[in-house]
Structure formats: C-alpha cells, structure tokens
Amino acid sequence: MIPVMHRNWLTWTALSLLGIFALAALLAPWIAPHDPAALDLQARLLSPGHGHWFGTDELGRDIFSRTLFGARISLTVAVTVVGLSLVFGALVGCVAGFYGGWRDALLNIYVMNAFMTLPGILLAIALVAFLGPGLRNVILALAIAGWVNYARLVRAQVMAAREREYVEAARALGANNLRILTRHILPNIMQPVIVQAAVGMAAAVLAEATLSFLGLGVPPPMASWGSMLNDARPHLFDAPHMIFFPAMAVMLCVLAFCFLGDALRDYADPRTRLSAGL
Template sequence: MRSSLGMACAILLTIFILSGVFAPLLAPYDPLQLNLDARLQAPAIHHWFGTDELGRDILSRCIYGARISLSVATSVVILSLFLGLLIGSLAGFYGGWLDTVLNVYLINAFMAIPGILLAIAFVAFSGPGFRNLVAALSLTMWTGFARLVRAQVAAAAQMEYVEAARALGASDLRIIARHILPNVLQPVLVQAALGLATAVLAEATLSFLGLGTPPPAPSWGNMLNDARSHLFDSPHMVIFPALSVMICVVAFNFLGDILRDTADPRRKVRRSAVPLEA
C-alpha cells in the first residue's frame, strides 16, 4: 500500500466493489428499462455513457455488470480455492500413491484440456446461468490452486515444527489445518488475486458467446455481444463495457503482482538493508 500503484489498484477495486454492492443506489436508471425514443444516443448529460439499441442506459448497465462479474469471480475463486486446498493438501502431505493419483492423473488430466473449451462444453451441456457458469469456471481454475498447494504442503511437511507436532501426538488433520496451511497461505492468496482477474475475463468471454448469465442481464459480456452490430455507428456501446473489463482485470493483475512482491522475503531484505558507512 506504500506504492502509488498499490494505492491506485486499491482505489479502482474499491470503486468496482462499491458499484456492485450499491448498484441500486448508484445507477441513475433501471438497467432493464427500455426507452426506444432515446436509442443509440451518444454520451450526454442525461446519459453519461450513452444508450444502447433499446434505449437502456449504458452507465447503469455497467454498474450492474460489476455486480455480476465480481459475484461470479468471487464465487469461482472461493470454490476453486476450496477444491485446490483439499486435493493439494492430501497429495502434498501423504505423497506416495495418493499423490500419483491426484497429481499425475487427476490434475494433469484437467490441465491437459484447454480451460475455455472445457468451460464452453460444460455450459453448453448444462445450460447458461449463474450456477452453471460458476461451476464451469471452477472446473478450469482449481487445478492451478491444487498444484500450488501441493508443492507448498510437500515442502512444509518436511519442516521441524511438523515433526515436533507429530511427535506430540497431533492428528494429521490438526497438523494440516493448524501448522501447515497457515504457513503456505501467502502464495495462495497471490494466486487468488490473479485468479479473480482470470475469472472476470472468462465470465465476460462466456457471456459474449451467449453462455453466461442469460440476457437481458446487464453483464459486461452481454453488453459487448449486443454492441457487435453497432461497432461503427455507435462505438460507445463497445468502449465503456470493454474499458470496465480491462480496468478490472488490470487492477486485479497488478494487485496480485504487488502481493507477490510484498510476500517475497528477498525484497523485504533488500528494502531493510542499510549500506554500511566506510
């Protein structure tokens, strides 16, 4: 938070979060309200971001789109993190044949399939909707968390404090929950911040393809899909939803980079190092 970049990311993400939480209070119009007399209006005083082909206010739809995108992204990261912690902890702590089954066979099998294709196939089979969208994106993201947790847990399981806890009679569940996981959460939190950016972009992609939250839900991807036929005569329909996606994704990516640099002990040593006087 000392850096200007970290402060800028925090401000941007706070704006998006507040927009999603307080969308009914911040949106100047109903995002679903039709006004054919005001269709395809350019940005003006009454409609800051202009209107779409049905006369709906684009600013209001962008604000409500933040609610949908952040809800999907948060749900996906939480579910993926839970699966990753569970499977990665079991594989890293016990090793042996269990590690072979979970890591070599299960995780590698999911990672061998392109994530976006797996998500498209799942949603196409189960149908569009919020729950199916979250489930589809979670299937593509949990492997990254599981692989990271497995490596961290496998390294931590060889430490002296784990051996001491085992010698004192602590159960495997207590060792994992109380001694190992709290010491491996820093890189997992960095991965979660980067995962939020990936989930926002994936949600917009699937919604653009018609596989996300069904219309007329004011999703950023749905808005970009509606604007395809008006790209040249009404470019504001594309510009503002695209900027919303871009700024949100960039802010989460920078936040992940800042968390990674902050958690790096070598950077802490360099910052605290004081040159000796001759």
C-alpha cells in the same frame, strides 16, 4: 504491508479501483439512474450526455446503469469461483502433498494432469453449453475448470512444508495429521495461495466476460460486460461508446486484480522487502 503500499502507487490504484467496483456492485440498485433493462426505442444509440452519462444502446437502455449492474455479475463470479476453486483445490492438494504414495499418484498424475491437458476456457465453454446459460452454471463451470491450479500449488507447498522442523516437532509431540495440516502447514503456505487467488479473480472476470460475449453467460435482460460487448459489435463504428465503456470496465477490473496480485507477491517475497529496506 503499509510501507510497501506507500512505495507502490500501483497498489493504491488497484485498491482504489477495486473499491470503486465493489461499491458499484453493492450500491447499483440505488445509484443507477435508470433501470438497466428498461427499453426506450426513442432514445436508442444516444451519445454520452447529461441524461445518459455513458449513452444508450440499440434498445435505448442506459449503458451507465448496465455497467454498474455488470460489476455485480463480474465480482460475484470472481469471488465465488475463486472461493470454490480454492477450497476444493486446497483439499485435493493437501491430500496429495501430505500423504503422498498412491494418493498422490492418483490425484496428481491422473486427475490433475487430465484437467491440465484441457484449456480451462474451452472446458468451461463445453460445460456451460452442456448445462445451459445462467449465473449458477457459469460459476460451476469456471470452478471445475480452475480448481486444478490451486491444487497443484497447494500440493507443492505442502510437500515442501511437511519436511520442515516445526512439523517434525509437532509430530513428536503427538499431534495428529489433521492438526498438523490445519494448525502448522496451512497457515505457513497461505501467502502464495493468496497471490494466486488474486490473479485467479482477474482470470475469472475475463472468463465470465468471454462466456457472456459468446452468449453462454447470464441470460438477458441481466446486464453483463461481456453481453454488452457482444451487443455492441454491429455498432462499432456508428456508436463506439457502446463498446468503449464495458471494455474499459473489464480492462480496469482485470488490471486491478493483477496489480493487487503483484503487490501481494512482492510483499510475500523476503528479498523484495529487503531491497525496499523493510
């Protein structure tokens, strides 16, 4: 994969941005210059400067510190949501694609299609509105809304892989279904699943920001990029820095995950590697 990265500066840019966001999320309590929830009404709506690099909001809270802590929320949601969705979706997709028959009809035609008829973000909004705001409920709602994409992908990959020669050879040697799935099929279908997971993290970051913008995300005084954008709406013209920095954080994080997904897709495609001379 290293030669591909050398040829694609977007890949290095994506990895660098994700590294910066990861460090900001991990080290936020130590590198944040101010308490993200501390109020200072004497310093409200300050422009970016030496004391406050990104300025302050309408309550005098430091926007730079809140942006750092917002990275913790966004990356936590992205990793957890994709992990839960991928595990459950892979399990359902393996059962539907490997066994077929009535199991595939039940899971694919009825369950998956039922979830596909509902827009994911609307389903997540409905679930969070029912469960109540909070980080745990946001993760649960987004995982419930997003697992079906991984299930359909895994199902299609498993259906294609189960007819391959190496699967027939393993079955002829006496391997049971569980061993065939875990040792022969799953390792050979992980490349497109990993690409989907990278793109899914971008969607999870954007979905979390959307829920927080609507007031359905993490409750205050926890810092979230979406809630920061919502707080900045009344001050769009008199304090544009309030909306600029969290919006740039969301945009760069989503772009980084999308660029990483594109790079992984190019690496997984043999035709792309052949055209690159690899």
